[in-house]
Amino acid sequence: MPPTAIPWRLLIKHATTTLGITADQLDLAMIDTELVTSFLTDLTAARANSIATRNARLTALRAVLAYALPDYPEQSETITRVLAIRPRRRPAAQVEFLTDDEANALIAAPDISTWTGRRDQALLVMAVQTGLRISELAALTTADVHTATGAHVACTGKGRRRRATPLTAATLTVLVPYLIERATRAGTALFPGPRGGHLSRDALEHRLAKHLDNAAKVCASLGNKHVTMHTLRHTAAMQLLHAGVDISVIALWLGHQTTTSTDVYLHADMMIKQAAIDRTRPLQTTPGTYKPKPDILAWLDTL
Numbered sequence: 478m479p480p481t482a483i484p485w486r487l488l489i490k491h492a493t494t495t496l497g498i499t500a501d502q503l504d505l506a507m508i509d510t511e512l513v514t515s516f517l518t519d520l521t522a523a524r525a526n527s528i529a530t531r532n533a534r535l536t537a538l539r540a541v542l543a544y545a546l547p548d549y550p551e552q553s554e555t556i557t558r559v560l561a562i563r564p565r566r567r568p569a570a571q572v573e574f575l576t577d578d579e580a581n582a583l584i585a586a587p588d589i590s591t592w593t594g595r596r597d598q599a600l601l602v603m604a605v606q607t608g609l610r611i612s613e614l615a616a617l618t619t620a621d622v623h624t625a626t627g628a629h630v631a632c633t634g635k636g637r638r639r640r641a642t643p644l645t646a647a648t649l650t651v652l653v654p655y656l657i658e659r660a661t662r663a664g665t666a667l668f669p670g671p672r673g674g675h676l677s678r679d680a681l682e683h684r685l686a687k688h689l690d691n692a693a694k695v696c697a698s699l700g701n702k703h704v705t706m707h708t709l710r711h712t713a714a715m716q717l718l719h720a721g722v723d724i725s726v727i728a729l730w731l732g733h734q735t736t737t738s739t740d741v742y743l744h745a746d747m748m749i750k751q752a753a754i755d756r757t758r759p760l761q762t763t764p765g766t767y768k769p770k771p772d773i774l775a776w777l778d779t780l
Contacts, residue, residue, distance in 0.1 A: 484537040491516045505549060510558045513538065517562075532564040572741055573702055574711040580605050582696035583704075586688035592658070597684050599655040600668045603630070604706060607642045608713030608731050610634065611678050611706040617667035619660070624653055634732040642730060681706055714742050 489500050492512055496503075513535075520526040520534060542556045549556070575583065584601050588594035604614060613632040621631045628644040644652065664673025670680065685706055693700040702708075710731070717727050728739040 484534040485541065487520075487534070488513070488516050488538060491519055505545070505552050506555060508542075508559065509555050510562060513559050513562060528565050528567045535562060535564055572711050572715075573704070573708050574715045575605075575702075575704070575708065576698070577716075579692075579696050579699050579702075580712055582692040582699065583688060585695075586692040595655055595658065596668055597688060599651055600681070600684070601688070601709070602648050602651045604709040605712055605716075606645055606648045608710045608717075609642065610710060610732075611681055613732075614668065614706070615675055615678055615681060618665045619656065619667050620665065622652065622656065622667060624649055624656065636734075638732065640729075640732050678706075685709075711742070714739070718742050 488508070489503060492498070492503055492507065493500055495512065495515060496507065517531055517535060520531050521528070526534070539560050539562075542559055546553060546556050546560075584598060584605065587597040587601070589598055600614065603609070607630060609617075609630070609632055613634055617630065617632060622644075623629055623631070624644070628649055629641040630644060631639065631641045633639050659667070659669075662669065662673060666673065666675040668676055668681075670676050676684075682705060685704070689699060689704055714727055714731060717730060718724070722730075724736050724739055724742070727742070728734075728736045731739065733739050
């Protein structure tokens with residue numbers, strides 16, 4: 478069944494129920510803004526479709542109506558009004574990132590007495606410090622890591638753009654011994670599977686989920702977060718932001734073409750917002766979140 482057929486099938490069912498007619502009695506003139514709007518409302522209210530699904534259904538309806546418009550000029554006004562229905566905007570997703578304690582607990586979770594554990598710890602350290610995308614991590618080879626002066630990891634990101642990301646001393650402390658051990662094994666993948674080939678994206682997420690379970694036993698706040706490999710990318714960006722790195726530099730670090738995609742971290746950083754509030758306080762006011770005095774309730778009782 479073509480992708481556009483499903484929304485029309487649903488619309489026809491909705492129309493027959495709403496208008497009290499059979500499918501063969503449905504006419505193009507009946508598909509007006511009122512009917513389509515009620516159909517879209519039904520998708521989200523009764524069928525519990527997401528905003529993205531609702532917008533996709535609307536796009537499919539509009540595609541067919543736009544195609545039919547030249548052949549039905551007598552219905553042009555009705556069709557044009559339906560085509561003018563705007564897609565609904567989705568609320569901006571909240572950026573999820575790990576605190577320093579949570580990141581440290583996650584990095585310490587793998588069992589480093591095993592080869593797999595040492596590999597996973599090196600992977601997590603690399604992900605949290607560099608902020609590489611999961612596809613970039615999965616594609617890394619041992620030749621992409623340079624540990625001499627100016628240590629960095631080179632990767633190919635979106636648009637086949639090549640970039641180099643610096644490696645810190647803390648990362649090298651874990652990565653250098655790992656690379657020495659990695660050289661004794663088959664394949665060139667930096668983080669290999671059992672046969673030396675590259676781990677898949679699903680495999681990386683699976684390894685992360687396993688270590689999250691162990692880390693949550695030490696750091697309880699991890700149990701309340703939905704953490705994926707992309708969360709580690711957000712964590713790297715927030716660490717840079719908290720260190721006072723300019724947003725344009727963070728954009729280059731993450732491989733963004735502009736700062737538009739990186740501005741989301743400014744909105745998610747409550748520390749920056751709190752600092753801005755503190756700068757606007759009267760000089761005689763102590764910076765920080767307001768805390769009432771212990772006897773405030775007794776004072777209120779006297780009023």
